[in-house]
Amino acid sequence: MTASTLCRTAAKSRIAAACAVAVAGTLLLTACGDQTDSGSEAGDVTASKSGAPLFDKLPEKYRKSGVIKVGTNAEYAPMESVENGTIVGVDPDIAEALGKQLGVKFEFTSGSFDGLITALNTGRHDVAMSSITDNKQRQEGLDENGKKLGKGVDFVDYFLAGTAVYTKKGNPEGIGSIEDLCGRTAAVQRGTTYEEALKKQSKACTEGGKKAVKIQSFENDTEAQTRVKSGGAVAGVNDYPVAVDLARKAGDGKDFEVVGEQVDAGPFGIAVNKDNTELRDVLKEAVDAIIADGSYQKVLDKWGAATGAIDKAAVNGGK
CATH class of the missing domain: 3.40.190.10 (Periplasmic binding protein-like II)
Incomplete structure (x- = not known):
């Protein structure tokens, strides 16, 4: 993530897969x-x-x-x-x-x-x-x-930090927590702990007799945010501090909101x-x-x- 900078939020929880691809074109x-x-x-x-x-x-x-x-x-x-x-x-x-x-x-x-x-x-x-x-x-x-x-x-x-769910501002689909994503489409960055959280929740959905979460995984989080903003996904999942910052700043606070509490803090x-x-x-x-x-x-x-x-x-x- 040489210029003057050091002077600048938790489950990613971003979990990079241990086997991930080597960094190229950094x-x-x-x-x-x-x-x-x-x-x-x-x-x-x-x-x-x-x-x-x-x-x-x-x-x-x-x-x-x-x-x-x-x-x-x-x-x-x-x-x-x-x-x-x-x-x-x-x-x-x-x-x-x-x-x-x-x-x-x-x-x-x-x-x-x-x-x-x-x-x-x-x-x-x-x-x-x-x-x-x-x-x-x-x-x-x-x-x-x-x-x-x-x-x-x-x-x-x-x-x-823990995992948080965010939606379009106004929460048009009435999502209250990650449990509400059964049978819904959710966007997330690939290789993160919150992608794993969605997979875990999807399994819980099917074991409980509900439909699996339709997980859309993207190379970077910006793509996942765009998907939620466009309505292609009812919610996104991210680190709690990152989701809070996103809700506060994106579109001057008019694009997203965080729903429910953070879960699985680590x-x-x-x-x-x-x-x-x-x-x-x-x-x-x-x-x-x-x-x-x-x-x-x-x-x-x-x-x-x-x-x-x-x-x-x-x-x-x-x-």
Whole structure:
């Protein structure tokens, strides 16, 4: 999800399939100020080290480069999106705060969501930070049927979010919750936890003697939103903070509304290669540090995402 930006809402719950396609044709955008490749110069690293309490705990690779490369999918305001050519949002701002603890810069590259974990495990990125729900499927590298597809990833949990249903403004079909989607058409982004939530609900519908949900899955969330707005789907499903932000901002608040309460709340995590345990552990320390010093809460308050606050980081806390 190099320009001046870091300074920008929960179950995705966006769950990127562990087997996803490699990121191609990504848009390179960097979070915050003067985050450029010059971070590899000795002078930059020395400057970064000054006043950064966790710098010495970083693996040598990052102490030398002064940079942690982040894969994201910048289509989920307020978590991460592109404004005026730069990536902004909750995740970039949290990364900026983490960078102050670690003495390095977080450089964000935006690509397809369902390719983030593959790109991470092939070394294209050092971490992935994109409203990614931490769950056992991703941790263990499994597909939706439990088949082993890869080694999986570790997560450093930093936020809590659930799934929400949104409709056209005025809710013309009278949808009150995800249970009301039996026999109806719903739009969603492919490879996300909320797509899985729709599949789970569809199964519950048929087991209860009702018609299955007609699920329309799209490559990106913008297409799903367009489908709902045009009336091609009675509702869309998304992360709760993203759905709330969408309802507040799209069409100046005239396009959509959120119905019912968020369900299946779970943690968002920073994904890290399972072999990179040193980086994983120091990231956990850094998340705890920004929670303790108040900078974490300031970021959430800035973006209207305070409902997702946690009081302590965790490693692989998702179920």
